[in-house]
Amino acid sequence: MRKKIVAGNWKMNKTLDEAYVLTSEIAGMVNDEVRGDVQVILCTPFPYLIPVLNLVANHPAIAVGAQNCSEHEWGAYTGETSAGMLASLKVRYVILGHSERRHYFNERGNVLPAKVDIALKHGLSPIFCCGEPLEVREKGDHEKLVRQQINEGLFHLDEGAIQNIIVAYEPVWAIGTGKTATAEQAQEMHAVIRRQLTEKYGKGNAENISILYGGSVNAGNAKELFACPDVDGGLVGGASLKSREFTEIVKSV
Ligand code: PEP
Numbered sequence: 001m002r003k004k005i006v007a008g009n010w011k012m013n014k015t016l017d018e019a020y021v022l023t024s025e026i027a028g029m030v031n032d033e034v035r036g037d038v039q040v041i042l043c044t045p046f047p048y049l050i051p052v053l054n055l056v057a058n059h060p061a062i063a064v065g066a067q068n069c070s071e072h073e074w075g076a077y078t079g080e081t082s083a084g085m086l087a088s089l090k091v092r093y094v095i096l097g098h099s100e101r102r103h104y105f106n107e108r109g110n111v112l113p114a115k116v117d118i119a120l121k122h123g124l125s126p127i128f129c130c131g132e133p134l135e136v137r138e139k140g141d142h143e144k145l146v147r148q149q150i151n152e153g154l155f156h157l158d159e160g161a162i163q164n165i166i167v168a169y170e171p172v173w174a175i176g177t178g179k180t181a182t183a184e185q186a187q188e189m190h191a192v193i194r195r196q197l198t199e200k201y202g203k204g205n206a207e208n209i210s211i212l213y214g215g216s217v218n219a220g221n222a223k224e225l226f227a228c229p230d231v232d233g234g235l236v237g238g239a240s241l242k243s244r245e246f247t248e249i250v251k252s253v
């Protein structure tokens with residue numbers, strides 16, 4: 001049975017004090033009312049990983065993720081953070097291929113397969129993002145592009161390794177814009193991704209992979225999106241910076 005997951009992507013936001021407050025409030029509100037099988041992941045900026053890890057160390061539902069890692073093992077890569085470093089902190093997840101990394105840092109097939117591999121090697125579960133920009137959707141090429149992103153980023157993995165991947169479908173036109181995909185649009189693309197995973201890895205394996213929706217998820221639309229059969233939770237940006245709203249989203253899954 002695949003996991004229900006709600007991951008918060010804080011991006012480059014919050015001071016340390018604010019990170020303490022946000023985490024403590026979320027940890028207090030994610031309580032018995034939340035289904036026992038829901039995994040909550042806080043993907044914080046690198047400097048806040050240790051304090052946030054300490055704050056949620058004994059929390060049954062909350063884990064910590066990073067927002068990126070280097071494709072290199074160790075060495076002279078000034079400013080980079082390796083998967084081995086993250087694993088040594090006991091970080092369990094890492095977002096890879098986020099559309100902002102694709103857009104601003106030109107990350108795609110050139111580095112993403114190597115980042116996926118090195119994250120898995122160190123025991124991290126990648127949250128692998130895919131999704132189409134507006135002009136691609138308007139041309140009707142969204143399915144083709146997303147299939148290509150999955151193919152180039154993930155399909156070198158074998159059946160064992162793919163089980164440790166979480167996929168996040170995030171249409172770029174819905175990220176940070178307040179414009180959410182409809183539940184029908186989300187379900188349609190999640191089904192496309194599940195079908196593609198089934199073609200490559202078989203039904204049993206594909207059914208176990210969580211596929212999250214991301215793109216302006218909020219407390220008002222989460223329930224409808226999460227009710228779709230192939231939507232296994234969300235990757236949440238803006239709304240993950242507000243403890244009450246984020247917790248409402250967690251309770252909607
Ligand atoms: C994201 O950053 O992955 C995201 C989905 O952002 P937002 O929820 O703000 O659209």
